[in-house]
Amino acid sequence: QVHLVESGGGSVQAGGSLRLSCTASGRTFRNYAIGWFRQAPGKEREFVAAISGSDGIADYPDSLKGRVTIARVNAENTVWVYLQMNSMKPEDTAVYYCAAAPYGTSRQLDEYAYWGQGTQVTVSS
Numbered sequence: 001q002v003h004l005v006e007s008g009g010g011s012v013q014a015g016g017s018l019r020l021s022c023t024a025s026g027r028t029f030r031n032y033a034i035g036w037f038r039q040a041p042g043k044e045r046e047f048v049a050a051i052s053g054s055d056g057i058a059d060y061p062d063s064l065k066g067r068v069t070i071a072r073v074n075a076e077n078t079v080w081v082y083l084q085m086n087s088m089k090p091e092d093t094a095v096y097y098c099a100a101a102p103y104g105t106s107r108q109l110d111e112y113a114y115w116g117q118g119t120q121v122t123v124s125s
Contacts, residue, residue, distance in 0.1 A: 002026035002114050006098050009119030012088055018121060020083040022098030024114075030054075030074035033105040034081040035112060038094035038121075048096070049083060050105040059105050088123045095120050 008020040022034060035050035049070040050059045058070050069084040081098060096119050099112035106112070 004098055004100060004114055004116035006096060006116045006119040009096060009121045011122045011124065014089055014123055014125050016088050016123075017084070017086045018088060020085070020096055020098075020119060020121070022081040022083075022116060024079040024081070024098070024100055025077060027100075027114075028077075029079040029100055030076075032079075032100040032102055034070075034072060034079065035099050035101060035105065035107075036070065036081075036083045036096060037099060037109065038092075038096045039118075040091075040094040043094075045097070045109060047107040050101075050107070051081060052105050057105070059107070061107070085121075090123045090125045092123045093121060 003025050005023045012018050031053045033052050036048040037045050038048050039045040049068050051070045051072050067087050072081045098116045100114040101112045
């Protein structure tokens with residue numbers, strides 16, 4: 001059974017850091033790209049970062065470059081993907097989701113076949 005589980009969310013003050021984790025199991029996720037997205041109240045879900053399966057190449061939107069870093073560890077049946085966020089701002093407040101894409105990194109939601117339930121991140125000023 002496929003599971004993507006996010007963890008590490010919580011509350012942090014502006015300027016602080018947070019590291020989110022995504023544990024993916026139930027498929028050969030080491031061949032999948034893993035992405036992070038976020039959704040703030042009343043807004044569309046947006047792309048945060050993604051990392052390819054085999055060679056670990058990362059992709060970030062220009063708006064977040066320099067503040068977020070994505071990394072992954074591949075095992076036989078489980079993949080762990082981490083999202084390090086620094087210099088956090090109140091506008092980073094959102095539910096953060098990890099997702100798995102079978103055909104490579106993408107910024108498009110519909111390229112991702114599997115999704116986690118999300119973890120809440122709240123940044124206070």
